[in-house]
Amino acid sequence: MKADPAVQRRLLDLAEVDAELSRLAHRRRTLPEHAELTAAEAAVREAKDKLVEVETAAGDLDRDIRRLERDVDGVRSRTQRDNQLLAGAGISAKQAADLQHELETLARRQAVLEDEQLEIMEQREAVGSDLEHSRVVLATAEHELAAVTERRDTALVDIDTAEAGRRRAREEVVVTIPADVLAAYERRREQHGVGAAALIARRCQACRLELDRTAIAELKAAPADDVVHCEECGVILVRTEASGL
Incomplete structure (x- = not known):
C-alpha cells in the first residue's frame, strides 16, 4: 500500500x-466513584434493613405495652368493683370471704402485670434509642450516597465533554485520510x-x-x-x- x-x-x-479516547474510556470504567457508589448503596440498604428491624421491634413492644395497659386497667376495674361490693350492705360472710380472696388474687395479678409492664417499657426505651440511632445512620448513609452520586455524575459529565471534543478532533483528521x-x-x-x-x-x-x-x-x-x-x-x-x- x-x-x-x-x-x-x-x-x-x-x-x-x-x-x-481509550484513556477516557478506561477512566470512565475505573472511576473510583463507581466503587464508592456501590459501597454507599450497600450502606443505605444495610441502614434501611436495620431501621426496619428496629422499627419492627419497637412496634412489637408498643403492642405489648398497650396489651398490658388494657390488662392492668381490667384488673383495676375488677378490683374497684369488688371493693365496692365488699363495702356494700347485705352480703354474706361467704360472699365477703370470696371477694377478699379475689381481691388478693387481683392484687398479685396486678403486681405481676405492672412488673412486666415496667420491664417492657425499659426495653422500649432502649429500642427507642436504637431507633433514633438507626435513623441518624440511615440519614448519614443517604447523604453520603447523594454526595458520591453527585461526584460520579460530575466526573462522567467531564468525561463526556472530553470525549465529545476528541471525537470532533477525530472526525477532522479522518476526512483528510x-x-x-x-x-x-x-x-x-x-x-x-x-x-x-x-x-x-x-x-x-x-x-x-x-x-x-x-x-x-x-x-x-x-x-x-x-x-x-x-x-x-x-x-x-x-x-x-x-x-x-
Missing part, C-alpha cells in the same frame, strides 16, 4: 486522538489496539521494542510512500526524521 508521507503522519495524529489507508489503520487498531505508531530511534512507539538490523535495513530501502508495519506488533509504522534510519 502506498500513502504520501504527510498522510502517514496524519495517522499519528489519529492514533493520538484514539489513544486519548484516504479511505484505503484509513481502512488499513482501523483493521490494525481492531487487531492490536493501536493502529499506527511512530518509529523513533529505531524503536516502535507502540510495542516499545527496538527493531533488529534486518528490519531497519528493509525500512531504509522502502520508498517513503510505502506503508510499512512493525514486525513485532503489526501496527502501521510511521517513519519520521527521528526514526534513526
Whole structure:
C-alpha cells in the first residue's frame, strides 16, 4: 500500500486522538466513584434493613405495652368493683370471704402485670434509642450516597465533554485520510489496539521494542510512500526524521 508521507503522519495524529479516547474510556470504567457508589448503596440498604428491624421491634413492644395497659386497667376495674361490693350492705360472710380472696388474687395479678409492664417499657426505651440511632445512620448513609452520586455524575459529565471534543478532533483528521489507508489503520487498531505508531530511534512507539538490523535495513530501502508495519506488533509504522534510519 502506498500513502504520501504527510498522510502517514496524519495517522499519528489519529492514533493520538484514539489513544486519548481509550484513556477516557478506561477512566470512565475505573472511576473510583463507581466503587464508592456501590459501597454507599450497600450502606443505605444495610441502614434501611436495620431501621426496619428496629422499627419492627419497637412496634412489637408498643403492642405489648398497650396489651398490658388494657390488662392492668381490667384488673383495676375488677378490683374497684369488688371493693365496692365488699363495702356494700347485705352480703354474706361467704360472699365477703370470696371477694377478699379475689381481691388478693387481683392484687398479685396486678403486681405481676405492672412488673412486666415496667420491664417492657425499659426495653422500649432502649429500642427507642436504637431507633433514633438507626435513623441518624440511615440519614448519614443517604447523604453520603447523594454526595458520591453527585461526584460520579460530575466526573462522567467531564468525561463526556472530553470525549465529545476528541471525537470532533477525530472526525477532522479522518476526512483528510484516504479511505484505503484509513481502512488499513482501523483493521490494525481492531487487531492490536493501536493502529499506527511512530518509529523513533529505531524503536516502535507502540510495542516499545527496538527493531533488529534486518528490519531497519528493509525500512531504509522502502520508498517513503510505502506503508510499512512493525514486525513485532503489526501496527502501521510511521517513519519520521527521528526514526534513526
